[in-house]
Amino acid sequence: MFGQRKTCVQVVKGRTGDAARLCEAADRWHREVAPRARGWLGSTGGVTADGVYFNLMRFDSPRAAHRNDRSRAQGQWWDEVADLFEGEVTVEESTDVETFGRGGSDEAGFVQILRTHIRDREAVRPHVPEEAQRTLTRLRPDMIGGMFCIHPDGTCTGVAYFTSLEAARKGERTEMPPEYKAWRDEQMAHFDQEAVFYDLREFWLQSP
Structure with missing residues (x-):
């Protein structure tokens, strides 16, 4: 579980033809690399049905994120999984x-x-x-919550957590x-791209 706190989030995106092996690799990262990743707060990762891979890694500061990037354990892990990806x-x-x-x-x-892009x-x-939020809590009990990460170029990566796919x-x-719809319509005027949604059919939720 994570709550309201300032974090640094790294959003990793790629494409794979072997979701099962990437899930296994994520488990291995949690066992072997995470214990030495100081400042790591948790990760949400997974693969869509058509092979799009996402991993959102939360750290307590950019320094902690960059320290993990440079660590030997992270480098060795990446060398072992890099060939599971297709392209960049x-x-x-x-x-x-x-x-x-x-x-x-x-849970x-x-x-x-x-994924979308914010103009303002x-x-x-x-x-x-x-x-x-009160409206969502009352009418959408299936939605546990989530987060939005806004990158310097205006790209926005959001993640939403639900009780189940069916719910x-x-x-x-x-x-x-009507008031909720009016708020949504007003908000969307400040985005210059339609949101693209990715359902993670195979996913992992990791915490220290």
């Missing part, structure tokens, strides 16, 4: 991180990633104001009140 693997970093709801939970039964960051601060699909059909 990107790493984006953010210290502009907001959580909503109850944040994340290692989540379904995880969804979204200050106009959507916070991403989910208190009134909207999330049912929740998506919930009729939201």
Whole structure:
């Protein structure tokens, strides 16, 4: 579980043809590398049905994240898994991180990633104001919470944690009140890309 605190998040994205081996590699990272990764707060990773890989790694500071990047254990682990990816693997970093709801939970039964681009960051601060959070808590009990990571170029990576895939699909059909819809419509005016959603069918939730 993680809550409201300032973090540095590294968003790793790539493509793989072997989700099962990457899941095994993530378990190995948790056993062998994580105990020596000072400042690591947790990770949310997984692979979509069509092979898109995400891993959001949370650290208590950029210094801790960069220290892990340079560590021998991290380098050895990466050398062992690099050939599981097809093409380029990107790493984006953010210290502009907001959580909503109850944040994340290692008990989540379904995880969804979204990617979009913000034209006016200050106009959507916070991403989910208190009134909207109260509405979500009341009408979407399937949604545990989540976080938004805004990168320096305006790209936004969001992650939402749900109790289960079935509950999330049912929740998506919930009729939201007019004031909530009005807030969403106003907020979307400050984005210049349609959000792309990624369902992590195979995923891992790790904490120290």
